[in-house]
Each structure stands twice: as C-alpha cells, then as structure tokens.
Amino acid sequence: MTPQSTRAEQTPVIDVRGLTKIYGQRTVVDHFDLLVPKGAVYGFLGPNGSGKTTTLRMICGLLKPEGGAGTCLGWDVIEQSDRIKTQVGYMTQRFSLWEDLTIAENLDFVARMYGLDNRKDRVKRALKSLGLYERKNQLAGTLSGGWKQRLALSACMLHEPKLLLLDEPTAGVDPKARREFWETIHDLSDQGVTILVSTHYMDEAVQCDFIAYIAYGKKLIDGPSGEIASKIGLSTWKVEGPGLGALSKALKATPGVEQVARFGTSLHVSGPDQIALEAAIAPWRDHKELVWTPITSGLEEAFIHLMKEVKDNFA
Amino acid sequence: MKSGYSLARISAILTKEFIQMRRDRMTFAMMIGIPILQLILFSFAINSDPRHLPSAIIDRDHSAFSRAVVTAFANSTYVDFVMAPQTPEEAEKAMLAGQINFIFEIPEHFGRDIARGGRPQMLIIADATDPSAASGALAAAGEIINTGLAREFSSALAGLATGPPPVDVVLQRRYNPAGITQYNIIPGLLGIILTMTMTLMTAVALTRETERGTMENLLAMPARPLEVMIGKVLPYVLVGYIQIIVVLNAGQMLFDIPFEGSRLLFFWVSTLYIVANLLIGFLFSTVARTQMQAMQMMVFLLLPQILLSGFMFPFRGMPGWAQAIGEVLPATHYMRLVRGIMLKGSTRFDLIADIWPLIALIVVISALALLRYRRTLD
Numbered sequence: 001m002t003p004q005s006t007r008a009e010q011t012p013v014i015d016v017r018g019l020t021k022i023y024g025q026r027t028v029v030d031h032f033d034l035l036v037p038k039g040a041v042y043g044f045l046g047p048n049g050s051g052k053t054t055t056l057r058m059i060c061g062l063l064k065p066e067g068g069a070g071t072c073l074g075w076d077v078i079e080q081s082d083r084i085k086t087q088v089g090y091m092t093q094r095f096s097l098w099e100d101l102t103i104a105e106n107l108d109f110v111a112r113m114y115g116l117d118n119r120k121d122r123v124k125r126a127l128k129s130l131g132l133y134e135r136k137n138q139l140a141g142t143l144s145g146g147w148k149q150r151l152a153l154s155a156c157m158l159h160e161p162k163l164l165l166l167d168e169p170t171a172g173v174d175p176k177a178r179r180e181f182w183e184t185i186h187d188l189s190d191q192g193v194t195i196l197v198s199t200h201y202m203d204e205a206v207q208c209d210f211i212a213y214i215a216y217g218k219k220l221i222d223g224p225s226g227e228i229a230s231k232i233g234l235s236t237w238k239v240e241g242p243g244l245g246a247l248s249k250a251l252k253a254t255p256g257v258e259q260v261a262r263f264g265t266s267l268h269v270s271g272p273d274q275i276a277l278e279a280a281i282a283p284w285r286d287h288k289e290l291v292w293t294p295i296t297s298g299l300e301e302a303f304i305h306l307m308k309e310v311k312d313n314f315a
Numbered sequence: 316m317k318s319g320y321s322l323a324r325i326s327a328i329l330t331k332e333f334i335q336m337r338r339d340r341m342t343f344a345m346m347i348g349i350p351i352l353q354l355i356l357f358s359f360a361i362n363s364d365p366r367h368l369p370s371a372i373i374d375r376d377h378s379a380f381s382r383a384v385v386t387a388f389a390n391s392t393y394v395d396f397v398m399a400p401q402t403p404e405e406a407e408k409a410m411l412a413g414q415i416n417f418i419f420e421i422p423e424h425f426g427r428d429i430a431r432g433g434r435p436q437m438l439i440i441a442d443a444t445d446p447s448a449a450s451g452a453l454a455a456a457g458e459i460i461n462t463g464l465a466r467e468f469s470s471a472l473a474g475l476a477t478g479p480p481p482v483d484v485v486l487q488r489r490y491n492p493a494g495i496t497q498y499n500i501i502p503g504l505l506g507i508i509l510t511m512t513m514t515l516m517t518a519v520a521l522t523r524e525t526e527r528g529t530m531e532n533l534l535a536m537p538a539r540p541l542e543v544m545i546g547k548v549l550p551y552v553l554v555g556y557i558q559i560i561v562v563l564n565a566g567q568m569l570f571d572i573p574f575e576g577s578r579l580l581f582f583w584v585s586t587l588y589i590v591a592n593l594l595i596g597f598l599f600s601t602v603a604r605t606q607m608q609a610m611q612m613m614v615f616l617l618l619p620q621i622l623l624s625g626f627m628f629p630f631r632g633m634p635g636w637a638q639a640i641g642e643v644l645p646a647t648h649y650m651r652l653v654r655g656i657m658l659k660g661s662t663r664f665d666l667i668a669d670i671w672p673l674i675a676l677i678v679v680i681s682a683l684a685l686l687r688y689r690r691t692l693d
C-alpha cells in the first residue's frame with residue numbers, strides 16, 4: 001500500500017472545492033464543490049448542458065479548471081492527474097473506444113495501457129461476463145448503441161479502479177441490462193469502489209446513496225438521495241379518478257400549483273407552499289370520484305422545481 | 316509509487332496503430348501505391364528516348380554543307396524539322412509556345428569555313444523544360460554532324476577526319492539550364508515519396524483520435540506524451556522501409572542505378588530521415604485541430620521540400636535565401652546523403668555534414684511535439 005492510498009481510505013475519495021470552467025465568456029461550471037465518501041454511489045443529475053460532463057472531466061484531469069482545487073483519491077486534481085488516471089475508470093458519454101478495433105482488441109489495448117497482469121485472462125473474463133465472448137472478433141464500430149455502452153463500461157472497469165466516473169452509462173441500454181448494471185454498481189460499492197455516475201433517469205437517481213444536482217454550471221443541492229425532496233420543501237398531492245386530463249389543465253392554470261405530472265393512472269400535483277397548494281386544490285377536493293392523498297415529493301418533482309427556480313433566477 | 320515510462324504502454328499503442336493501419340485498406344494501398352505510381356511516371360518520362368521532336372531550322376548558309384548537316388539530323392530521327400523560320404525571334408516564339416523543342420541555327424559562310432578548316436559555330440537551342448526530352452538529341456549532336464559531313468564530303472575533308480571536329484556545336488538549354496540527370500531521380504524521388512507519405516501518416520495520428528472522439532479515452536488512460544509519440548511513430552518506420560525497398564528495386568530495374576556505397580549506412584540515414592518526417596507529421600497533429608488542417612500543413616511543407624531541396628532545381632543554382640530554407644529541410648540533406656552513398660560511395664565521414672542536421676531536426680522536432688502535446692481536451 002502506498003502512503004497515498006492509505007490516506008485515501010480515511011479522506012473522501014473526491015474532495016473538490018470551487019471548480020470553475022470557463023469557455024470563452026461562458027462560465028460552464030461555476031464554483032462547484034463536491035465531497036464523495038469512499039464506497040458511495042453518488043448520482044450526478046442536471047439538465048442537458050448543465051456541466052455534468054465538464055465536471056467529470058475536470059475531476060479526472062481531462063480538462064484544466066480555471067479555478068478551484070481539491071483532491072481525488074488523495075491526489076491533487078490539478079497537479080497529479082497522472083496518478084489519478086491510473087486509479088480511475090472513466091466512461092465517456094460518447095462512445096470513445098476504437099471502432100476499427102475488435103471488441104477483444106479494444107479490451108486488450110486498455111489492459112495493456114494500465115499494465116495489467118494476467119491480461120489474456122482478464123480480457124477473457126470481461127468478455128464472458130459481458131456475454132460478448134462469441135463475438136469478440138467483431139469490430140467495435142459494428143456493435144449496436146446499447147452494446148457499445150456495455151462494452152465501454154466493461155472496458156473502464158477492467159483495471160479495477162478505485163473510483164468510477166460514469167457519464168450517462170446506461171443511455172440507450174435496455175431495461176434488463178440496466179438492472180444488471182445497477183446490480184454491478186452496488187456490488188462494486190460494497191467492495192469499497194466509489195462511483196460517481198451522471199444520469200437523466202429518476203429510477204437510477206433513487207438508487208444512489210447521494211445526489212448532486214447541477215444546473216447552469218451551479219450546484220443547486222446535494223445530499224443523501226432520501227433527503228433531497230424534503231430539503232427542497234415541496235408538497236405534493238396525488239389524485240386518482242376520471243377526467244384527469246381536464247383536471248390537469250385546470251390545475252396548471254391555478255395559482256399555488258407549480259407542476260402537474262401524470263404518473264400512470266394518477267396525477268401528482270406539487271407546489272412549494274403547502275397552504276397555497278391546498279387552497280388551490282380545494283375546489284376539487286370534494287369531488288366524489290376523485291381520490292386525493294398527500295404524498296412525499298419524488299425526486300423528479302424536486303428537480304423540476306429546482307429547474308423552475310433557476311430559470312426564474314436567470315430571467 | 317510507480318512512475319516513469321512504460322514499454323508495455325508503448326507497445327500497446329504500437330500494436331493498436333498496426334492493427335488500425337492494417338484495417339485501413341485505403342491507407343495501406345496508398346503506402347505501396349504512391350511509390351510505384353511515381354516511379355512509373357518518372358521512369359516513363361526518363362526512359363522513353365524521345366524521337367521525332369519538332370524542331371526549327373534557320374539555315375543562313377544554304378550550302379551543300381549545311382544541307383548535309385540538316386539531312387543528317389533529320390535522318391537521325393531525333394528531330395523532325397517542322398519549320399524554317401526567317402528570324403530567330405520567330406523560332407523563339409514557337410519554342411515558347413511549346414510547338415518546337417529545338418532550334419538549329421546555321422550561320423552564314425558555314426560551308427566555306429568548314430572547307431577552310433575554320434570550325435564554324437552551329438547553335439542548338441534546346442527546350443530543357445523536360446531535360447530528358449532534350450538530352451538524347453543533344454548528346455548525339457556532335458556525332459550526327461560528323462557522320463553527316465563525313466559521308467558527303469569524305470574525300471574533301473579527309474584531312475579533317477583526324478583533327479578536331481569540323482563544327483563547333485554551341486548548346487543552349489532554355490528554361491532549365493542545368494537539367495536533371497537520371498541519377499538525381501532516385502535519391503530525389505526517395506526523399507519526396509518518403510516525406511509525403513511519412514508526414515501524412517503521422518499528421519493525422521492525433522487529429523484522427525480527436526475527430527473520432529477516441530482522444531478522450533486515450534487521455535483518460537495513464538499514457539505519457541512520449542509513449543504516445545513513440546507508439547504512433549514506430550509502426551510507420553516499417554512502412555518507410557517497405558517504400559524504400561520498393562523504390563530501390565524498381566529503380567534498379569528501370570534505370571540500372573549503381574549502388575556504390577554501404578547499404579548499412581544507407582539504412583541508417585534512411586531511418587533518420589523517416590523518423591524525422593514522422594515526427595514532423597506528429598508535430599503537425601499536435602498543432603492541428605482537424606485531420607484536414609494537419610494535411611494542409613503537410614502539403615505546405617511538401618512544396619518547399621520539392622522545390623528547394625535540390626530535387627527540382629540544382630541546389631547551388633538557387634538564390635541565397637532559397638538555399639538557406641533548403642538547408643533546414645530534411646529532404647535536402649537526405650537527397651545529398653543518398654546521392655553520396657549510392658553514386659559516389661561516400662562513407663559516413665564524408666557525409667557527417669548532412670547527417671547531423673537530420674539528428675538535430677529529430678531532437679528539435681520531438682521536443683516541440685512534446686511541448687505542444689495537449690494532455691487535456693481544452
């Protein structure tokens with residue numbers, strides 16, 4: 001064990017403060033702080049173009065931040081990115097393996113770049129667990145989109161990194177493979193691997209231990225995933241019954257209601273102010289065919305709420 | 316703590332490049348195709364011993380002697396007299412327009428002077444734009460005149476047969492006064508083919524990764540710039556060797572070029588030259604943002620390498636500034652080295668003045684490339 005890695009076991013795996021990235025005149029990531037404890041599954045959410053990819057790249061040394069400092073696995077994110085790279089598995093959002101190499105050649109290349117022992121064996125195991133062993137001589141470029149994602153994921157885990165940075169790893173992946181993927185993630189987390197994963201899926205967000213939400217380059221909120229909604233202080237009512245379409249339109253136009261969203265056969269009606277929300281829905285509360293129940297707000301409502309707030313701020 | 320450079324990583328990149336090179340049929344075909352195509356084109360231009368070149372005759376003498384000379388040239392089949400202009404200006408105009416290759420000018424009193432043993436001058440002006448076209452006829456000119464005159468006036472000129480030639484042939488080459496000899500072609504061609512293909516191969520080395528998005532993956536791995544550079548350059552050294560073998564063999568077959576010097580020395584200086592060009596290409600790819608830009612840079616460098624290296628024009632005949640530029644081009648030194656080794660049998664001691672510039676270039680370019688190498692996506 002190197003002194004660095006022993007230290008990394010006690011200190012957070014990622015501890016960055018004030019990370020700032022500026023492209024031209026635009027501040028794409030603005031004073032971003034993040035603290036990720038060892039073994040955590042940290043979800044990274046935010047709308048398109050909010051700066052998730054940029055932040056992940058800064059953490060693993062692919063982009064030089066204009067400001068900020070911090071450590072990753074105990075090493076300085078600015079000065080020691082060479083060290084960080086040996087211990088981090090980074091899965092890019094866009095497929096970035098070599099399309100003119102076969103599946104096996106890609107994995108073999110990755111294994112050699114990290115100087116892995118038992119290379120043949122590791123590659124073979126990775127191919128088997130991917131279920132691509134029979135197709136190992138197929139060019140990576142000819143794989144379907146979902147399979148490319150799965151190959152890329154398997155490639156970035158090949159060197160058994162201590163930290164996984166996954167940029168929308170399940171985009172375009174079918175539900176079964178996604179479930180398997182999340183099982184793998186939790187297994188790895190149990191083994192002490194830390195995972196920072198960006199996603200747009202709420203069902204994935206709830207599986208994370210922690211969540212950070214970023215919009216317009218600014219982190220709006222972070223914390224344990226169960227506490228996010230209550231932290232935001234959003235109230236939500238669920239309503240079931242007939243004529244939800246018309247109801248939804250009517251509610252949206254009512255002051256005090258911030259968002260109305262359909263969930264299967266029900267509507268979720270939310271607003272930041274509990275009193276105002278109850279006043280708003282009062283005219284429909286006594287309708288005998290409608291069933292109203294107060295519920296805890298979900299992550300999706302919470303994030304949509306956050307987005308609305310931010311837009312107001314910017315406007 | 317592990318640090319330092321890793322042979323394993325270099326060989327990983329090298330293997331990857333090899334596989335990609337093999338799969339890229341177009342590139343592979345080009346690597347073999349370019350030298351063969353160029354050789355065939357050049358050999359055609361050189362080896363065809365051109366005959367029946369259109370010519371003008373300005374005969375101011377109109378004697379039996381002048382007619383004998385004209386007939387001798389016509390019979391030689393090297394030239395066809397297509398016009399008999401009255402003035403030299405008229406002839407020059409035709410040459411400028413590319414209508415004729417030679418102007419023969421026979422002065423007044425030509426015949427009289429020959430008979431008196433006065434060695435009159437006869438002017439032959441050649442369009443040397445294509446030196447190979449002019450060379451055959453010019454080389455044979457003296458002989459043609461002698462035999463032509465001898466046949467007609469054997470008795471009258473018996474005394475002259477043993478003395479100096481009866482006519483003083485004055486040659487003027489137009490447009491390319493020095494001409495390029497055949498022997499210049501192979502060293503020159505080697506230099507140009509290698510610089511063209513080698514720089515091109517590596518010029519797209521990094522920009523291709525950037526354009527395909529694979530750069531992000533490569534940069535996320537713990538590879539050092541030097542490792543990437545070596546891994547990307549080495550595979551193409553082999554390609555360079557293949558091209559040299561193709562050119563040399565074809566050159567031997569087509570031109571029967573001698574090889575006087577050490578093959579081992581040739582191998583070493585060629586390796587230096589190949590590496591220098593590959594590194595130039597690599598440097599380009601660290602500067603360029605796209606493959607297109609990298610290729611444009613490569614073409615930008617190719618032009619002076621063709622024009623100022625002594626391939627196109629004799630080096631010492633160029634103006635000072637052009638020579639100064641030529642001295643920093645690898646092709647200039649390589650062509651001198653190859654000429655020295657192949658034609659003169661020069662040893663490394665003779666050639667040191669052209670070897671060290673190649674080594675210096677390699678060092679400087681590597682340093683620049685490593686400085687320029689972007690380790691981030693910024």
Ligand SMILES: Nc1ncnc2c1ncn2[C@@H]1O[C@H](COP(=O)(O)OP(=O)(O)OP(=O)(O)O)[C@@H](O)[C@H]1O
Nearest residue numbers: 023024028046047048049050051052053054055093
């Ligand atoms: N090289 C660049 N030059 C200029 N602007 C850039 C560059 N890369 C990213 N940006 C800008 O930075 C912002 C954040 O981009 P980023 O890719 O980090 O977003 P993201 O959160 O990953 O979005 P998505 O969910 O769509 O993947 C975007 O507005 C984008 O236009």
Ligand SMILES: [Mg+2]
Nearest residue numbers: 052053093167
């Ligand atoms: Mg992104």
